Amino acid sequence: MSRSIILILLTNIIISVVIVVSSHSWFSIWIGLELNTLSVLPLLCGQFTPRGVESTVKYFLVQAFSAAMILNVGLVQLWLCSSWSVNCPLNDFSSVVITLSLCLKLGLFPCHYWFPDVLQGLNFLQGLLLSTWQKVAPFIILVSVCNVISINILTILGCLSVLIGGWGGLNQSQIRKIMAFSSISHLGWISSVLSYSVYISCVMFVVYIVLSSAAFLINNEASLYNLSSLGRLMSCNSVVGLVLILIILSLGGLPPLTGFLNKFVALECLLSNNLLVPCSVLIVGSLLSLFFYLRISFNSILCLFPHHSMMIFSWRSISSFSNNVSFYTILLSSLSSVSILGLVLMPVSWCYY
Structure with missing residues (x-):
């Protein structure tokens, strides 16, 4: 084309x-x-x-x-x-x-x-x-x-989406399917808060777009299609491996990374409306999602991950990531930086109050 x-x-x-x-x-x-x-x-x-x-x-x-x-x-x-x-x-x-x-x-x-x-x-x-x-x-x-x-229907569907997104990604070995279930989980968080605060929901949506864009771009740059291809990432290019780990942990919502902003603001909004049961469901679903996020991070760190002898690893694309300076790498670097800023962006959410 x-x-x-x-x-x-x-x-x-x-x-x-x-x-x-x-x-x-x-x-x-x-x-x-x-x-x-x-x-x-x-x-x-x-x-x-x-x-x-x-x-x-x-x-x-x-x-x-x-x-x-x-x-x-x-x-x-x-x-x-x-x-x-x-x-x-x-x-x-x-x-x-x-x-x-x-x-x-x-x-x-x-x-x-x-x-x-x-x-x-x-x-x-x-x-x-x-x-x-x-x-x-x-x-x-x-x-x-x-x-x-109906506010109740939207909140219930959002909470169930978080559970399904966390549960469905547990048994996946393909990075694209894991990112798909991650998207379902994040949109569940956003939909659960939407009926109570449009502003907070829009902030969460923007943060989700930034985090997902950084994750997709770095996986595309390193040609990481399954968990087994993550094993030698740190030995090939430690910078790419470290950035990927930070982005994935940010998607999981670990403080002080940017992904923690979504979950913190959402829980703050729901608790202010006395919605204890939805908050509990969202926390459980987030813990399920955190399991496969940590699995991706651990596989990225392990340098001796078991590989099949016929597996082809894209050494050239990973090694050339830090050598070529282009609009693509600048965009990826900017998104990665925003993904790692974390609690620096917290004052944006407090403007609502």
């Missing part, structure tokens, strides 16, 4: 998200979502591998079905309220349908099954696109309707 076509598709993806963000009508939101889906599909199957085409078809079916659910909600609102406006109150049926459709787009429980399988069939850059930028438009819609949908 030529660079000009890629540039046009990326421009359409950005424009479609801007349409969704600036829309107050269900019809224009549906148009933006469909434009976004049709623009991202050629990027997902650009290499035209059987596994990539399969993941692209699955992603298209999921996104088309969820967009159709949103359009049906808009038609019901037009029938009842004679208006396409998003601000019109939703009945119980429309509230449940719009919540499930957005959960399907975001990959939240109980509509999360497609996300790990789709992400496993793509490379890290395509997975980065699906895990970060493609979540922006559904998240903005969820922010717009959080005042008219």
